[in-house]
Amino acid sequence: MSTQLRILIGFIFTLLTCVPLAAIAVGDLGRDFGLSAPDEKTDMEKRSASLKGREIEVGADLYGQYCYPCHGKRGEGLPGVAPAVNRKDLFDGSRAKQIGWAGSSETFIKNAISAGRPAPSRPDLYSAKMPTWGQDYGGPLRPDQVDALVMFITNWQDKAPVVDAWPPAGPAGPTPTRGPTPTVNPAAANLIPACASITPAYAGKKSPYKFDDKAVIAQGKQIYDNSCAACHGSAGKGDGPAASALNPKPANLADKAFMEKMPVDCHLFVVSEGVKGTGMAPFKSLGEDQLWKVIIYERSWTGVQ
Numbered sequence: 001m002s003t004q005l006r007i008l009i010g011f012i013f014t015l016l017t018c019v020p021l022a023a024i025a026v027g028d029l030g031r032d033f034g035l036s037a038p039d040e041k042t043d044m045e046k047r048s049a050s051l052k053g054r055e056i057e058v059g060a061d062l063y064g065q066y067c068y069p070c071h072g073k074r075g076e077g078l079p080g081v082a083p084a085v086n087r088k089d090l091f092d093g094s095r096a097k098q099i100g101w102a103g104s105s106e107t108f109i110k111n112a113i114s115a116g117r118p119a120p121s122r123p124d125l126y127s128a129k130m131p132t133w134g135q136d137y138g139g140p141l142r143p144d145q146v147d148a149l150v151m152f153i154t155n156w157q158d159k160a161p162v163v164d165a166w167p168p169a170g171p172a173g174p175t176p177t178r179g180p181t182p183t184v185n186p187a188a189a190n191l192i193p194a195c196a197s198i199t200p201a202y203a204g205k206k207s208p209y210k211f212d213d214k215a216v217i218a219q220g221k222q223i224y225d226n227s228c229a230a231c232h233g234s235a236g237k238g239d240g241p242a243a244s245a246l247n248p249k250p251a252n253l254a255d256k257a258f259m260e261k262m263p264v265d266c267h268l269f270v271v272s273e274g275v276k277g278t279g280m281a282p283f284k285s286l287g288e289d290q291l292w293k294v295i296i297y298e299r300s301w302t303g304v305q
Helices: 003-029 043-066 094-098 105-115 143-154 193-197 214-227 256-260 264-273 288-299
Strands: none
Touching: 043 143, 094 105, 105 143, 193 264, 214 288, 264 288
């Protein structure tokens, strides 16, 4: 091959290399050189926005899987269960400053998700305990998943409402006078403790569905997987990814002896209203029809009706 031909081939390859580089430069630096409109986003900014959007989508999926039962579908919180996370003071840094957090609001949220809250800040207001979600603290979520959750939650900050999630504690009331020791109802003596406080609105209720209805069981499984499996596990054994961080541990719903001590009306009461002092949040917001389907599915593991 002659020297001239080699030079020509080398020139062509150089030119072919420069063309895409020039295109990239125009896309990323064209604004600096007056080749594109000042308000037009560069390709780099477009790629960054696309990646951020994808991370927010991942965070939204994780929030729907792990967070909304306590903090609400839109971060509004659930009274008596857990505070709102869609609120102005969480994003503008005032809440972090209030408790002495030296970092940014993003790192404050990230730490709260990863490490949880072993000691509830206001047990007089919220019954749910914040478990540890980050793998570094024994939780189920990888660091990138925690980052995606933070990205999703902070995406609310531009329109976050002003919410007083931490009102001052009210004055202590008078010390109650101990009354006579109540007589245990023989009918409730062999039931789980939560059944002792069942309210009239639930007492005596019966399932509107047959316990062997396969269509209902299939629908209940879908609801269970979305709302319950994180704590109770995929097979109801109380071994979900969040179970290790909860005290007391989630109930083993696949235990026949346990289920025999929780009749259906009490089962509806528990899943609707939650159990104070535990990680069992109220799921009343799902609606009674969906809760019955979940109950039918959960009881299908043991066959207890």
